Amino acid sequence: MNNDEILKAIGDIDRSYVDEAKPRGKRRFVRAVSTAAAALILVAGLGIVLPKIIGNTPDDKADRTAYATPDTKGADGSQYGDAKNAPVDPPETFGGMKGTVPGFSISLVTLAEAASRHEFIAAVRINGKADADRYSPVDVTECFAGSLPESILVRFPIAGDVIMANEYNRTVADVVLERGGECIVFLDRMTDGTDRFFAAEIIWHESDGSARTLSIRDIEGSTYSAIITALPGVIRDNPYKAPIE
Amino acid sequence: MQDRDSEIIKLFFERSEDAVSRAGFKYGSYLKSIARRMLRDERDVEETVQDAFLAAWDSIPPNRPDDLGAYLGRLVRNAAIDRAKLNSRKKRGGGEAALVLDEIAELVPGGTEPEEALAGSDLAETINGFLKGLPQRKRRLFVQRYWYFMGEREIAEENLMAPAAVRMQLSRTRRELKAYLAKEGYVYE
Numbered sequence: 382m383n384n385d386e387i388l389k390a391i392g393d394i395d396r397s398y399v400d401e402a403k404p405r406g407k408r409r410f411v412r413a414v415s416t417a418a419a420a421l422i423l424v425a426g427l428g429i430v431l432p433k434i435i436g437n438t439p440d441d442k443a444d445r446t447a448y449a450t451p452d453t454k455g456a457d458g459s460q461y462g463d464a465k466n467a468p469v470d471p472p473e474t475f476g477g478m479k480g481t482v483p484g485f486s487i488s489l490v491t492l493a494e495a496a497s498r499h500e501f502i503a504a505v506r507i508n509g510k511a512d513a514d515r516y517s518p519v520d521v522t523e524c525f526a527g528s529l530p531e532s533i534l535v536r537f538p539i540a541g542d543v544i545m546a547n548e549y550n551r552t553v554a555d556v557v558l559e560r561g562g563e564c565i566v567f568l569d570r571m572t573d574g575t576d577r578f579f580a581a582e583i584i585w586h587e588s589d590g591s592a593r594t595l596s597i598r599d600i601e602g603s604t605y606s607a608i609i610t611a612l613p614g615v616i617r618d619n620p621y622k623a624p625i626e
Numbered sequence: 627m628q629d630r631d632s633e634i635i636k637l638f639f640e641r642s643e644d645a646v647s648r649a650g651f652k653y654g655s656y657l658k659s660i661a662r663r664m665l666r667d668e669r670d671v672e673e674t675v676q677d678a679f680l681a682a683w684d685s686i687p688p689n690r691p692d693d694l695g696a697y698l699g700r701l702v703r704n705a706a707i708d709r710a711k712l713n714s715r716k717k718r719g720g721g722e723a724a725l726v727l728d729e730i731a732e733l734v735p736g737g738t739e740p741e742e743a744l745a746g747s748d749l750a751e752t753i754n755g756f757l758k759g760l761p762q763r764k765r766r767l768f769v770q771r772y773w774y775f776m777g778e779r780e781i782a783e784e785n786l787m788a789p790a791a792v793r794m795q796l797s798r799t800r801r802e803l804k805a806y807l808a809k810e811g812y813v814y815e
Contacts, residue, residue, distance in 0.1 A: 385707050386749065387730050391772045392703045393750035396696055398757050402769035404776065404784055 631694040638686040645686075646679050653695055657702045663775040664706040664726075665713070674709050678702035703773075726775055729800065749812065756806045760799070767792060768799050 634652070637645035657678060661671040678701040691697035711727065757765050767785065770776045778796075782789040 385711055385727065385730075387753075388707050388727065388772065389704050390749040390753055391769075392700045392707075394757060394769070394773065395754050396693065398754075398765060398769050399696070399773055401762070402766040402774065404770065404774065404780075 631691075634694060635686060635690060638683070639690075646683060649682065649694065649698065650675075650679065653698050656695060657698055660699055660702050660774070661706045663777075664703075664710055667713075670709055670713070674705045675702055677705040677709075681705065703775075726772060729796070730772070752807065752810050752812065753803070755810075756803055760802075764795060764799055767795050768803075771796055 634645055634648050637648065654675065657675045658671055661674045662668075665671050665674060678698055681701045682698055685701075686697075689697070707727070757768070760768065763785070767781060770781050770784065771778075776784070778789045778792045781787070782792045785792070787795075
């Protein structure tokens with residue numbers, strides 16, 4: 382068997398797989414500019430429900446944002462984060478385009494809530510924007526089990542690390558991908574060098590108004606801008622200095 | 627108005643040369659777009675598409691494809707692989723196909739061929755089995771790279787991913803396919 386035999390055999394694969402992967406320029410455009418930007422361009426372009434969109438901007442709800450605090454205890458009893466900063470409001474949903482165009486919205490949850498609602502949580506680091514072109518901007522670096530058994534509990538990445546694509550933690554990511562983690566913990570490196578992190582459920586809204594929570598499998602590898610533009614302004618603008626060891 | 631596939635196939639069966647010209651009118655651009663992904667030289671693209679039509683002329687009948695577009699697409703794809711390989715030997719630009727051939731070479735052991743190696747159609751069935759077990763997103767990336775011969779950057783844009791993430795996913799999928807083929811008796815680890 383040689384390589385062109387394999388390639389030719391791939392040419393004979395089931396037609397449904399070929400159709401499934403068919404490049405779709407229009408969908409790509411919609412997805413590429415999805416999130417808030419897409420809502421603004423498409424909906425404002427039609428001149429229909431702009432006020433509604435403006436009313437749904439992240440800043441509008443900034444004061445009520447539920448920061449996820451790293452209040453999850455490790456298996457060894459160590460405590461991540463500061464419980465005093467635990468949010469008092471219920472999770473809020475931001476930036477969604479329900480019933481208009483497809484797009485992301487983010488529902489913030491605490492780590493404790495995430496742990497109780499999801500079997501697996503993946504922690505990801507959002508690298509600096511400058512890294513986005515060179516490295517995988519959203520890398521699954523660690524994962525947490527909802528019940529935090531010792532065998533799976535892992536720690537947050539150490540501050541100062543820059544997780545690059547070629548240092549991708551495949552073992553952990555494979556666990557997350559296999560089991561379909563649904564909630565992710567972002568660790569964001571601020572320009573002043575501090576890190577902050579928060580938990581979020583990523584929800585994908587279809588144009589028919591239906592929505593589903595994206596799994597890590599869906600979100601893995603998404604571009605920095607696709608994720609970060611979906612985040613509420615308060616998350617971007619108000620760093621939470623996480624006590625990362 | 628374009629011909630229906632059944633009418634074109636009927637012309638092939640009647641050995642009418644209109645079959646090729648009508649198929650060319652309907653599918654020419656599509657076939658060239660496939661060939662262009664794999665070959666850099668426009669002359670190679672033209673010749674590859676002509677090779678595909680010739681292969682269609684030689685194979686219909688007896689074959690009666692359900693989906694003429696897919697059938698011609700497969701022929702032009704295979705013709706382009708052969709041409710890319712030839713170009714590679716001649717040190718001419720092989721386009722994306724040459725890169726893909728290198729990537730696929732990872733799956734192939736040097737030297738010995740497994741005695742259990744099955745016929746090409748069975749290999750396709752085995753690959754179908756592998757693809758069936760993949761998550762949809764991962765499968766799409768694989769097919770876009772190795773069926774459509776899309777470049778990593780193009781795949782990244784299509785799927786809202788970073789090129790590095792695409793490369794990583796494809797690398798992982800190739801490893802999984804290699805293991806799968808080995809399990810099925812195709813490749814020695």
